[in-house]
Each structure stands twice: as C-alpha cells, then as structure tokens.
Amino acid sequence: MTNPLATQIADLKLSNPTMLAAGVLGYTGLSMKRVIESGAGAVVTKSMGIEPRTGYGNPTVVQTDCGLLNAMGLPNPGISHFEEEMKELNKLNAPTIFSIYGFSPEDFAEVAKIAVEIGAAAVELNVSCPHVKKAGAQVGSDPSLLMEIVKQVKSQIEKPVIVKLTPNVTDITEIAKAAQKAGADAICAINTVKAMAIDPETCKPILANKYGGLSGTAIKPIGLRCVYDIYNAVDIPIIGCGGISNWQDAVEYLLAGACALQIGTAIAFQDITVFKSVTDGITNYLEHKGFNNLKDIIGLAHKT
C-alpha cells in the first residue's frame, strides 16, 4: 500500500512532510535523532559555516506575546566539527539536511562540499538570517548575488539545493525566481521576520543585538502568503516554514502550495511530540475530506 503522506523534494524522499526547522535542536546528532524518532520526516541542522562562531552575547532570545524573538548570531561549531554528530544520524532512515551559510559564493560552495562529504542528503542555503551583516538576508535580498551563490554550490555538489528565503524584502517572488533560474532544486519560505522588543523599565532594546527575528504563530499568515505567491512564480517544490504549530497550520501551508513543512518554535511551546500530532492530524484530515494523498491538496487553494 502506498503511503499517503509520502512527499519528495528533487530526489529527496520523505515518509511524511514534516521537518525540523533549522536553528532548533539542530546542534547535535542525538537531539536530531530524538526528533526523527518522534516522527519528523527529515531534520535540518543549525546553520553552519567554515569557521566556528560564538554568536552574540545575551540576551539572545525574548519571548513575546505572539512568538519568539531571537538574535543568536549564527553560533555554530564549524562544519567540520559536525562529522562526529553525523555518526548517529547516518544510521537512520530520515534524511539530514545541512543548513549552511557563508560570506561569499565561494564560502557557500566550500561548506556545501564538506556538508555532502560528511553525509548531508541535501543542503539548505541560509540566505535569510535577518540580523547578521554581510550574510543572511543581506545576500538573499540581492538576486544577482543569490544566483552566483546557487550556481557555485550547484557546481560543487550533486545533492539537492534548497534556498531558504527571507520575508524581509519587497517582492519575495523575484528572489524565488532568481533562485530557480540559477538551478535551485527547492525553495524554503520563510525565515524569521525582522523585529525588536524594548524594555520599558530599562528604556532599552532587550536583545543584545537590538534587532532579531520573530518566529512562531504571529508569522504564520506572512509565511502562508509568501508560499502562496511563490507557488505562482516558480515550478520547483516549496517547503513551508513559519508559525506551524498544529495540523491545521500544516494543512493551510499545503493548500497554499507547500509540499513539505518545517517546524521549529512550536517545539519550544509544546515539545517534540508536535511532529506526530501534525502528521496524525493531516492523515485524519485527508481521510475525513476524502482525499487520497498529499498531492491531492498541495496548491489546492489556487484552484478554488
């Protein structure tokens, strides 16, 4: 019997559409193993670069009324140090996607090559962190620079290349089209929304970096709109990300055109059982509505 929740991104096969989003529980092999065992179809690591980075000073995270605001500043051990962590993950059936970043197209290409050498099933280019200068959203808002990054990465690896986009641009579809033109295999939308919090007592911004990225339920309508628009603009698969915390959110993203879904902040507000509750909920929805499989609902909101 075929699995109604099976989905595919280029040659990457997933047993269900849920993935661990980059940045949450993605530092160690053991934490990602737990996420896979709790039902995620794939995991994405914390973004990694060539050199280790300590990131910003504290406070790096603030809880707001409607989600989390973070400015971690890309802390990571450097890609090579991740080889050890992959020993656990390479034994499992679900793919590990490496989120990578760089300060130039050459950096991205070098990190991507190492990622694949140590076991990445795909790479996700982080061109969308809202608050690291000369990386992240600064490169992902420039279509020609983005194209050069994608081309150089594609020339180095055979595995699928996913491009994670920032919503902090005037027209996200222009960036998505540039990524497709340069050879990207998939788009992930969206990274966090640039935001801030101020403490009335100290009269100062709370985050040490002042600005951060907002994630969680507040950004779901923004992510949904981006996926809906990108679906009309490109022909490559879209991974929905932003504020997914239950099966209804997941179904909305599928209807908008996503073929897979990333979950991050909901783990902080619930726990890792969220992957199973989301997949169970999608299964029940398909049955209840008389759909055969995920393909029946991907992009369906465009046809009504």
Ligand code: RRO
């Ligand atoms: O590390 C971070 O501060 C961070 C990253 Br790399 C990102 O892509 N998005 C985000 O909200 N924070």
